[in-house]
Amino acid sequence: MIRKQFIANIVGSIILFLFIIGVDANAQCLSFAKKVGKPKLGNFVHDGNYNATTLGAGETAELYKTFFKGQKYRIAVSKIDNLPEIHFRVVNEDNKTLFDNKDHDYTDVWDFSVETTQTLVVKIKVLDDYNTNELNSTNGCVCVLFGIEKNK
Numbered sequence: 001m002i003r004k005q006f007i008a009n010i011v012g013s014i015i016l017f018l019f020i021i022g023v024d025a026n027a028q029c030l031s032f033a034k035k036v037g038k039p040k041l042g043n044f045v046h047d048g049n050y051n052a053t054t055l056g057a058g059e060t061a062e063l064y065k066t067f068f069k070g071q072k073y074r075i076a077v078s079k080i081d082n083l084p085e086i087h088f089r090v091v092n093e094d095n096k097t098l099f100d101n102k103d104h105d106y107t108d109v110w111d112f113s114v115e116t117t118q119t120l121v122v123k124i125k126v127l128d129d130y131n132t133n134e135l136n137s138t139n140g141c142v143c144v145l146f147g148i149e150k151n152k
Helices: 002-020 024-041
Strands: 044-046 053-055 060-067 072-077 086-091 097-100 107-114 117-126 140-147
Touching: 024 044, 024 053, 024 072, 024 140, 053 060, 053 117, 060 140, 072 086, 072 117, 097 107, 117 140
Parallel strands: none
Antiparallel strands: 044 140, 053 140, 060 117, 072 107, 072 140, 086 097, 086 117
């Protein structure tokens, strides 16, 4: 079980690294994440990671993150205004959906806690934009930030 968790964390770290790697465009996305994404965390303490990248209509990304029992978390998803809605789901290691923002009018924030320490996957998709042709489809910054509720 510990080895499985270790492997999941390694894979998650690699995917996270690939998710946020980039040159100029991602530097702009980092600034976007700080200015637009971080305020959505409200009173939750930012975990220090700015998960940001450039995506276009129909494109997807996944983030793996370990969440600990006894903590309350917030996931905040942000996008540039020109992109279509962001569909995000949170699934466990068995691919069971724990949250789907499609069922909540595509909300961009979700507060939750877990009953056991576990690695979850945040699956993100920029919805298809059927109002534009493929040659003019928009790409833009998308960020996912995690916050932990302050102890009261």
